[in-house]
Amino acid sequence: MEPIREKAYAKVNLSLDILGKRQDGYHEVSMIMQQISLHDLIEISTGRQPGIKITSNKSKLPLNKNNLVYKAAEKLANYHQIHLQKESIIIHIEKNIPVAAGLAGGSADAAATFCALNRYWKKEVAENDLMDLGKEIGADVPYCLMGGTALAEGIGEKLTPLKVKTPMWMVLVKPPFSASTAEVYKAFSMASGNRRPDNQKIIEALSKGKLATLAFFMENVLQPVTTSMVPEIEKVQKKLLEFNAFHAMMSGSGTTVFGLFKTRKKAESAYEKLRKIYQETYIAHTIHHR
Structure with missing residues (x-):
């Protein structure tokens, strides 16, 4: 076979x-x-x-x-x-x-x-x-x-x-450090007062293709926790924004940070620069159906 x-x-x-x-x-x-x-x-x-x-x-x-x-x-x-x-x-x-x-x-x-x-x-x-x-x-x-x-x-x-109107390009960077998911969740505190996402606003922005609105309401409440363990996350985030990402954020419990870009060309430009700094750098686009 x-x-x-x-x-x-x-x-x-x-x-x-x-x-x-x-x-x-x-x-x-x-x-x-x-x-x-x-x-x-x-x-x-x-x-x-x-x-x-x-x-x-x-x-x-x-x-x-x-x-x-x-x-x-x-x-x-x-x-x-x-x-x-x-x-x-x-x-x-x-x-x-x-x-x-x-x-x-x-x-x-x-x-x-x-x-x-x-x-x-x-x-x-x-x-x-x-x-x-x-x-x-x-x-x-x-x-x-x-x-x-x-x-x-x-x-x-x-x-x-969810329905999405506009496909997006992104660059992902995995710093040379990891964090335990269990430890990140254990260290998280509901009383931390960190900024939280507005999922309803994000869903609406995705359906209408409003990228600026999407970026404003995106948030990962675990990012401050993981960043306290792996400070390199903040450096990666700043680099992605410096290289024209319209938003950059950590995924899941970390430690990968992804930047969203308005065009493939901008994503490719950032990818070429970042892969010279970080070994685990990737370029990808969103998939909206199987």
């Missing part, structure tokens, strides 16, 4: 607000997620030894049961009642999305694994059922399955698709 390939698209947060902490320890969020063209590639092929084998072009990636791709494959096999003691699957992850960067790379890989394995096994699963399976692996997996632009609520699993 020919290998099955599926793109795993990264995401950025156009906003991230925290509404409170739940009794189960998770945080109640309200955020606008945006899929972008930066992607990993998942490839499924037949192996010789029974079970799941994961390979990757990145040596630092866990290639065992700790990888969300492994968890996705195992969960989908159980769903389809496929016995992995008899099946032999190799899943190769061509990693392009930076790791531990606030871009949902692991969740995107898990979502793409679901889709690729369904094609490999010639199975059809309703998207809602896949999203329910994904929720058991990670809060961002259902969104990565749906893609496009969405308002995410609850712990990120309650999704409302």
Whole structure:
């Protein structure tokens, strides 16, 4: 059988607000997620030894049961009642999305694994059922399955698709430092008084293509927390604005900072300058449908 390939698209947060902490320890969020063209590639092929084998072009990636791709494959096999003691699957992850960067790379890989394995096994699963399976692996997996632009609520699993009038170009920079998502959320305080996003205004601006309004109401309440741990975030943000981004902000819990640009030409100009300073610099555009 020919290998099955599926793109795993990264995401950025156009906003991230925290509404409170739940009794189960998770945080109640309200955020606008945006899929972008930066992607990993998942490839499924037949192996010789029974079970799941994961390979990757990145040596630092866990290639065992700790990888969300492994968890996705195992969960989908159980769903389809496929016995992995008899099946032999190799899943190769061509990693392009930076790791531990606030871009949902692991969740995107898990979502793409679901889709690729369904094609490999010639199975059809309703998207809602896949999203329910994904929720058991990670809060961002259902969104990565749906893609496009969405308002995410609850712990990120309650999704409302959004319409966007104007595609956008962006440059992303991952500083050579990471921050633990768990530590960032732990350090966040509802009483901090940091500026919060206005998601309704952002949704309206996206639907009308009003980029200046969009920029004014965008905010990530975790950015001050992560910046206190990784001060380089603020330097990256200033550089992106210096190189003509109309807005720059951290994605997720960090540490990647992305700048939004009004034209591809401006984005390419900033990308060329920034990649001379930061090794992990990327250029991408928004994706509004799968």
